[in-house]
Amino acid sequence: MGTDTTSSFDLIIIGSGSGNSLVTPYWDGRRVAIIDAGVFGGTCLNVGCIPTKMFAYPASLAAVPAESGRLGVDLELGGTDWEGIRDRIFSRIDAISAGGFRYRDQELEHTTVITEECRFTGTHQLTTASGRVLEAETIVVAAGSRPVRPDVPGIDLPQVHTSDSIMRLPTLPETLVVLGGGFIAAEFAAVFSGLGSSVVQVNRSSQLLRTHDETISERFTELASRQWRLETGWTLSRIDEAESGWVAVHLEGPEGATMVVDAEAVLVAQGRTPNTDRLDPASAGLDVHGDGRLVVDEYQRLLSGGAPVPGLWALGDISSEHQLKHVANHDQRIVSHNLEHPDDLRANTLGPIPSAVFTRPQIGSAGLTEAQAVAEYGRDRISVKVQEYGDVAYGWAMEDTSGLCKLIADRQSGQLIGAHLIGHEAPNLIQLLVQAMSFGVDAHTLARGQYWIHPALSEVVENALLGLEVPDSGLV
Numbered sequence: 001m002g003t004d005t006t007s008s009f010d011l012i013i014i015g016s017g018s019g020n021s022l023v024t025p026y027w028d029g030r031r032v033a034i035i036d037a038g039v040f041g042g043t044c045l046n047v048g049c050i051p052t053k054m055f056a057y058p059a060s061l062a063a064v065p066a067e068s069g070r071l072g073v074d075l076e077l078g079g080t081d082w083e084g085i086r087d088r089i090f091s092r093i094d095a096i097s098a099g100g101f102r103y104r105d106q107e108l109e110h111t112t113v114i115t116e117e118c119r120f121t122g123t124h125q126l127t128t129a130s131g132r133v134l135e136a137e138t139i140v141v142a143a144g145s146r147p148v149r150p151d152v153p154g155i156d157l158p159q160v161h162t163s164d165s166i167m168r169l170p171t172l173p174e175t176l177v178v179l180g181g182g183f184i185a186a187e188f189a190a191v192f193s194g195l196g197s198s199v200v201q202v203n204r205s206s207q208l209l210r211t212h213d214e215t216i217s218e219r220f221t222e223l224a225s226r227q228w229r230l231e232t233g234w235t236l237s238r239i240d241e242a243e244s245g246w247v248a249v250h251l252e253g254p255e256g257a258t259m260v261v262d263a264e265a266v267l268v269a270q271g272r273t274p275n276t277d278r279l280d281p282a283s284a285g286l287d288v289h290g291d292g293r294l295v296v297d298e299y300q301r302l303l304s305g306g307a308p309v310p311g312l313w314a315l316g317d318i319s320s321e322h323q324l325k326h327v328a329n330h331d332q333r334i335v336s337h338n339l340e341h342p343d344d345l346r347a348n349t350l351g352p353i354p355s356a357v358f359t360r361p362q363i364g365s366a367g368l369t370e371a372q373a374v375a376e377y378g379r380d381r382i383s384v385k386v387q388e389y390g391d392v393a394y395g396w397a398m399e400d401t402s403g404l405c406k407l408i409a410d411r412q413s414g415q416l417i418g419a420h421l422i423g424h425e426a427p428n429l430i431q432l433l434v435q436a437m438s439f440g441v442d443a444h445t446l447a448r449g450q451y452w453i454h455p456a457l458s459e460v461v462e463n464a465l466l467g468l469e470v471p472d473s474g475l476v
Contacts, residue, residue: 006133009033011140011339012126014118014279017042018316018328019142020100023111026340032111033134035118035126040101043144043317044325045093047164052187054089055167056358059194063360071399080195082172090168120284123304124311138311140335141294141302142328143279145272145317150179154239159247160266163188173197173265177249179236180269181208186220186359188267189228194360199228200261202251206232209357213369213420215386215406220363220422223402227360234259239266274318284312294319298347300335313339322353354434356427361402364430367418367437373408382417383409387464389423393455398424405429405464407443414442414470429461443468448475 010030013019020041023032039046058080065075105113116128126134147162149155161169163184174197178189181203193199201208201224208221208230224230234251241247242262249266251259274292281288285304287295294302296319301308313335316328334348354366373382389395389403403423409416419433436446447465452458 006125006135007033009112009134009136011138012134012136013140013142014126015042015142015144015316015318016040016100016104016113017044017142017144018325018332019140020104021329021332022140022142022336022339023104023108024336024340028110030110033114033136034104034111035114035116035128035134037115037117037129039097040104040113041097044328046097047167049325051089051093051167052163052191053358054093055085055191055195056187058085059191060360062194062196080172082169082195085195086168117278119278119280120286121280123284123309136311138339139313140339141279141312141314141318142316142332143275143318145274145323147268148271148273149268150236150270152236152238154241154247155268157239157241157247159241159245159264160239160268162268166265166267169265173263175200175246175263175265177202177261177263177266178269179249179267180271181205181210181232182269182271183209183355183357184272185267185269186224186357188269189224190358190360193228200231200263201228202231202234202236202249202261204233204235208232209363212363212365213406213418214371215404216363216365216420216422219402219404220359220361223361223422224359231259231261272317272323276318284309286312291321293321298349299338299345300331300348301338322355324353324355327353350438352434352437354430356430358427361423362426364421364426364428365419366430366434367416368408369418369420370406370408373418377410377417381411383411383469385464385467387460387467389457389460392457392459392463394457395460397455400424403460405460407433407461407464407468409443409468409470411469412471414444414468414473415440416443416446425457429458432458432461442473443470444473445475448473 011032013022013034016034016036062077062080065077068075104111118126118128121127176192176197176199178185178201189199189201207217209217234253237250237252239247239249246262246264249261276292276294287303294314296314297308300313302312302314315331315335317323320327338345352367357363385407387405389400406420408418416437421429443465447462452462
């Protein structure tokens with residue numbers, strides 16, 4: 001296939017995150033290349049899910065004294081060790097990343113890791129930044145996404161960070177401005193406020209987590225405003241550096257209003273964009289969604305003119321609207337099977353897709369929001385129940401006044417079509433609802449077809465299920 005100026009492979013994988021797991025024993029004895037100009041292991045390992053949760057947990061512990069006081073337990077926070085927490089986290093993560101690179105590049109004879117940017121220069125051809133030409137009949141694009149940086153003056157100042165760099169700050173910032181109102185902004189606002197920074201979160205819209213169900217969005221916005229300074233209705237216009245080494249964050253509001261917030265550091269958390277534009281997909285004739293994602297079919301095959309391109313596949317953030325590691329991992333399993341069993345292709349039909357926000361309090365969600373359910377089913381066909389944590393025994397024990405479980409079901413079938421929780425252990429509680437939704441267990445059967453431990457917090461889910469107006473399953 002190749003010429004004297006090209007390198008030929010049996011499989012090329014662009015990206016070392018979930019795509020790295022495609023290298024199974026099936027490829028032993030064949031030539032495999034993994035291309036990644038970033039840190040080996042991808043977003044989740046190095047700058048995403050894993051380190052953020054390793055910060056979120058100690059930050060949640062730091063918030064315990066404030067919670068315990070109203071329950072009659074006098075605790076005191078003596079301080080937090082930012083440097084110690086940071087170094088504990090990244091000494092572990094960096095070693096895993098380095099070990100993964102070493103294993104793929106040096107210990108496996110049939111794999112090569114190429115640490116350069118690359119772009120398509122043909123349907124089955126890639127050219128690296130240094131001009132190296134690579135060809136393969138099978139190419140899997142798993143190049144992920146990157147943080148969005150608004151085009152405003154001062155955005156490139158060293159005090160301005162994204163999620164890629166904010167966790168490696170040398171010291172805990174005295175004041176941190178968080179720009180954004182989504183998953184990443186919510187988690188980092190909770191982390192840094194919990195560990196001792198004065199956090200100012202700035203959001204253009206009036207509510208945080210706007211892609212969530214409105215009940216969850218409203219509740220979290222109100223709770224966030226109690227824990228750190230929240231400024232809604234403002235947009236960033238520029239960032240200026242001060243003589244002190246801090247920065248002045250200039251904001252614009254409604255009717256020409258302006259505001260300036262001084263901060264030691266700024267976190268830009270206004271979403272992520274797929275890395276498609278760096279790959280020159282037009283040179284391979286690939287279809288691209290309006291938001292920049294590569295278009296794939298149900299088997300994860302890349303498309304050109306609406307038709308699958310033989311040998312070209314994609315997975316993860318580069319092609320999925322759900323920028324979640326568990327989604328990328330499932331995509332990878334689909335692609336891996338289909339590469340190894342071309343005569344027995346499996347479609348990617350798993351659902352619903354759950355998500356969690358490890359902020360304070362935690363949030364778990366799966367399925368349709370109430371607004372989406374009304375649009376799809378009509379108001380009269382859905383049943384909605386909101387159950388407060390404080391209405392069940394364990395909620396009494398916690399004196400909980402903020403947590404809730406909101407369920408949405410089809411009145412005719414009794415099937416759950418949406419589940420949304422905010423509060424203690426919400427990401428764990430949501431899983432039993434995901435299980436019911438995935439395997440077709442109706443709401444009444446789920447509630448009455450098993451024992452629910454009393455007085456565990458899971459009773460909030462049981463009571464929410466029983467509060468839905470759905471057909472009786474006949475169980476008592």
